Amino acid sequence: MLAVHDLEVRIADKPILKGIDLEVGSGEVHAIMGPNASGKSTLAHVLAGREGYEVTAGGVTFDGEDLLALSPEERAHRGVFLAFQYPVAIPGVNNAYFLKAALNAGRKYRGLAELDAIEFLNLVKEKLKLVHLDEALLKRAVNEGFSGGEKKRNEVFQMAVLEPRLAILDETDSGLDIDALKLVAEGVNRLRDGHRSFVVVTHYQRLLNYVVPDRVHVLSGGRIVRSGGRELALDLDAHGYDWVKVAAA
Amino acid sequence: MNVRLISPLEPSDPFLAELARLESRLPAAEPPWLRAIRRRALASFGERGFPGRRDEDWKYTDVSTIAERPLRVALPGVGPLGTGAAGIEAGRIDTNNRDYRYAGLECLELVFVNGHCVSTSAEMNYWALPEGTTVAPLAAMLSDAPPVLRSSIERMADALPDAFAALNAAFTADGAYLAVPDGVALDVPVHLVFLSAPWDEPVAAFPRVCIHLGEGARASVIESYVGMDAQENLTCAVTEIIAAEGARCDHYRVQREHPRSYHVGRLSVSQARDSEVTSFSIVCGARLSRQDIAVRLEGEGASVALHGLYVGDGRRHVDHHTRIDHLLPHTRSEEHYKGVLDGRSRGVFNGTVVVHPDAQKSEAHQSNHNLLLSGEAEIDTKPELQIHADDVICSHGASVGRLDPDALFYLCSRGIEAPAARAILTQAFIDEVLGRLPIAALRLGLTRDLGSGETSAELFSALI
Numbered sequence: 023m024l025a026v027h028d029l030e031v032r033i034a035d036k037p038i039l040k041g042i043d044l045e046v047g048s049g050e051v052h053a054i055m056g057p058n059a060s061g062k063s064t065l066a067h068v069l070a071g072r073e074g075y076e077v078t079a080g081g082v083t084f085d086g087e088d089l090l091a092l093s094p095e096e097r098a099h100r101g102v103f104l105a106f107q108y109p110v111a112i113p114g115v116n117n118a119y120f121l122k123a124a125l126n127a128g129r130k131y132r133g134l135a136e137l138d139a140i141e142f143l144n145l146v147k148e149k150l151k152l153v154h155l156d157e158a159l160l161k162r163a164v165n166e167g168f169s170g171g172e173k174k175r176n177e178v179f180q181m182a183v184l185e186p187r188l189a190i191l192d193e194t195d196s197g198l199d200i201d202a203l204k205l206v207a208e209g210v211n212r213l214r215d216g217h218r219s220f221v222v223v224t225h226y227q228r229l230l231n232y233v234v235p236d237r238v239h240v241l242s243g244g245r246i247v248r249s250g251g252r253e254l255a256l257d258l259d260a261h262g263y264d265w266v267k268v269a270a271a
Numbered sequence: 272m273n274v275r276l277i278s279p280l281e282p283s284d285p286f287l288a289e290l291a292r293l294e295s296r297l298p299a300a301e302p303p304w305l306r307a308i309r310r311r312a313l314a315s316f317g318e319r320g321f322p323g324r325r326d327e328d329w330k331y332t333d334v335s336t337i338a339e340r341p342l343r344v345a346l347p348g349v350g351p352l353g354t355g356a357a358g359i360e361a362g363r364i365d366t367n368n369r370d371y372r373y374a375g376l377e378c379l380e381l382v383f384v385n386g387h388c389v390s391t392s393a394e395m396n397y398w399a400l401p402e403g404t405t406v407a408p409l410a411a412m413l414s415d416a417p418p419v420l421r422s423s424i425e426r427m428a429d430a431l432p433d434a435f436a437a438l439n440a441a442f443t444a445d446g447a448y449l450a451v452p453d454g455v456a457l458d459v460p461v462h463l464v465f466l467s468a469p470w471d472e473p474v475a476a477f478p479r480v481c482i483h484l485g486e487g488a489r490a491s492v493i494e495s496y497v498g499m500d501a502q503e504n505l506t507c508a509v510t511e512i513i514a515a516e517g518a519r520c521d522h523y524r525v526q527r528e529h530p531r532s533y534h535v536g537r538l539s540v541s542q543a544r545d546s547e548v549t550s551f552s553i554v555c556g557a558r559l560s561r562q563d564i565a566v567r568l569e570g571e572g573a574s575v576a577l578h579g580l581y582v583g584d585g586r587r588h589v590d591h592h593t594r595i596d597h598l599l600p601h602t603r604s605e606e607h608y609k610g611v612l613d614g615r616s617r618g619v620f621n622g623t624v625v626v627h628p629d630a631q632k633s634e635a636h637q638s639n640h641n642l643l644l645s646g647e648a649e650i651d652t653k654p655e656l657q658i659h660a661d662d663v664i665c666s667h668g669a670s671v672g673r674l675d676p677d678a679l680f681y682l683c684s685r686g687i688e689a690p691a692a693r694a695i696l697t698q699a700f701i702d703e704v705l706g707r708l709p710i711a712a713l714r715l716g717l718t719r720d721l722g723s724g725e726t727s728a729e730l731f732s733a734l735i
Contacts, residue, residue: 070684073676098686110681114699123695124685131686163699164681180685 023048023219024069024089024188028080031061031068038064040244041080046188051220053230053255056241057263062223063107065241066192069221070104071097084188098124099131101187105177105194111165117176118160121146121183128184149182153209171202178209189213190221195229207232227255240266286313289344290441296346297444300414304421308428312440321434328433331619331651332561332590337505337533344442345385345474345504347410371464371497371527376712378462378493379406385468385504386476387445403452406461409479410445420448423481423511427539432565435535439477439509446479446508449492453485453515460491460521460710465506466499467528473503480510484518484546491521493713496536498529498556505533512538514546516570521549523713527720528556530585537563544570544599551708554589555582555721564593568602568630579608580704582721583616583648590619597630597663604634609704610641611697612648623655624665631660637667642674642700644693 024046031039039061046052056062068075069082071094082089084100092100112120125145126136137145143160150157153175165173174194181189191210195203210220210233222233230238230252238254239246240263248254248266258266281287290313294306321338322329380392388408400406405417412420424440431437447463465478482492496506506528514520528534534557540548554560566575581589589612595604610618624635641650654667674696682692701721708714 072680072684093689094680094683095686095688095692098684104684106681110675110677112675112678112681112696112699114702115695120682120685120687120695123691124682124687127686127688127691184685 023085024221025083026065026069026080027082029065029068029077029082030079031064032076032078033064033074037078038075038244039068042241042244042246044239044246046219046221048219049214049216050237051214051222051233051235053235053238054221054223054241055225055227055238055255055258058225060241061244062225062241063192066104066107066190066221066223069097069190070094070102095127098184098186099128103181103184103186103189105174105181105189105191107193107196109165109168109173109177111163111168113163113166115164116160117162117164118142118146120164121180124180125183146183149179152182152212153179154205155179170197171199171205174198174202174206175209178206178213182209182213186218188219188221190223192223193225194222195224195226203229204232227259230255242266284317286317286342286441289342293344293346293442293444296348298414302414302416304425305413305416308425309441312428312431312437315431316434316437316441319434319437328592328621331617332559332588334535334559334561336559337535340473340503342505343470343472343474345387345470345476347387347444371466371495373712373716376460376462376710376716378460380462380464381406381408381447382464382466383445383476383478384466385470385474386443386465386478386506388447401451401455401457404455404457405448405450406457407448408445409443409448409481412448413444417450419450419483420481423483423513424479427509427511432537432563435507435561436509436537439479439507439537442475442477443479443509444477446481448481449490450483451485451488451490454487455485456489457491460493462493462495465494465496465508467497467502467504467506467532468499469502470504473505475505475507478506478508480508482510482512482520482522484512484514484520486515487517488515489519491523491710493523493525493710496524496526496528496534496556498527498532502529503531503533503558504529506535508534508536510536510538512540512548514540514542514548514573516543517545518543519547521709523551523708523710524553524562525713525717526552526554526556526560526562528560530556530558530587532557533559535561538565540564540566540575542566542568542570542573542575545572546570547574549576550578551704552577552579552581552591553704553717553721554580554591557587559588561590562592564591566593566595566604568595568597568604568633569599570602571599572601573599574603576604577606577608578704578707579606580701580721581608581610581618582612582701583610583618584613585616586614587616588619589616592619592621592623594623595625595635597624597626597633597635597660599629600631600633602630602633604636606637607704608639609700610639610650611644611701612641612650613644615645615647617648618650618652620650620652620669621655622653622667623657624667625657626660626663626665628659631662633660634664636665639669640700641669641671642697643671644674644697
């Protein structure tokens, strides 16, 4: 489904990713772990189409299509979703209004009829339960005045409504206490259906206790220095990142 | 009275000829005092001429296109439309046009075509207006003007702030007169609709609105200036609000003239003790728009709130000049203006607040925030606080910015097309002003018309 091939990325002439190879198949959950400044978030942003990154080599295909040639909204239409590490507060934009516009943009792309307000509300009320969010959230401005936990749950809620084919979670666990983490993980797990794929970017393996990955990749210095099964995350937890840095050296 | 000696105009002066042409169409009964004022005002205009770029107040606004073309005053009951009323009957003016009617707005309505009243809402004939209340076309009041109206017109003519005010004083023949006696609340808003209509040549309209509220009286007035068709008309309007002790006036001015037309408007407000005035100035029309607002807080405890929104695109020019004078203690003012400028449009905001030495314990707050949607749009914003008292609370802030790229990326990453994402963020910026409009019909109508054309967030939210 997702194929990252020898991807090199710079930010303002500074190399960040130095040749990433990653294959994510349908229904798979891949964890990308790594110390701070290893390039994890850069990889997530480049996949979602954020500006400010220069791809100097390699490429990314999604179902065989050149993902990097697409605008962020085109990527979303094809089923790519990024759960932000820092969801953006947008004062004055009603959360439900925003989400309805997003959902209908995607439906329009797929040739489906747009949902009217009533149909939309019936859908989202169902999805809110998934992440235990209150309906009052719909009337609030996007992420404005949300607690850290609410923001992250709102990301998972949006994911549930938009039903992406590939969800990239960028440090969705950061800043969450254990109860909030469990809520987020539960939401993610209920979206695992054997077809939807996940790339879970995280610094700690804590989230992976709840969202169990098929593969774990360790990113360090802009390269994947080690890949393995779930047990790799446990090793990292036990030995720290210095262990992989030394191993890679 | 200190009246400056002004030399009369040459008889050949084209403005004087224009005045003669206008007067030939006015009722013969027009009183001599009014004719004298017209001549004096015209002479005053002749002395000062149109403002130039060297006038500090007009530094960023070039009115040479207005000055250089012949001035043709729109006359009552003439032109290709026939009388305005006949034009309406013949269906040439669509009075159901939603451009100026707000769905669900219950109001008393007066409709003007090029400055002259052509219809008043049928309800006004049998509407139980509170006793002593007058809501009438100004033309109907002038021949036998109540003393307060006459003195108001005379006082304004004695202190003409600029050339356009002088032209209005010389050429105004109609408009609206609203007088609410002491202790009376007019529950229904008065909607004054000024349509600028096609003529065989560009014409100039000079409406005058006088709003006089007695002690403790209340009224809401909406002035809508609407362009009917491609036309380089000029509208030069003057509104005066006099709020006696404890009176409350909500004033809404919506300027959506045709993009080729010119609009110069002035709102002059005098407030006595404990009076409250709220003004909204929404500007999204005209090739060149200039709005002056001058507020005098003349009584202790008087308070004013000025809200504004200007939207520019193409090569349009939108100028707001406001001035608030705090003359006595415990007066309060707040002013919040926002602008959205696209294309090669240019905005000007100049907000002067003067706290006079006697105005201790006063409070003045001002903000002006601007959103530039293109690299070629410009804004000149200048807050000007002159504080001559030491025990006051004043604040001001101005900003010029662009759409937040992080917010844009967030919306697009969810599948919203970039133009729609920009429209959503722009709408949110605008909604902050429109959201304060207390009249729901006005708020919803303007949100729909000024927004992206999609269902507004508020309309949507109402469904939830």
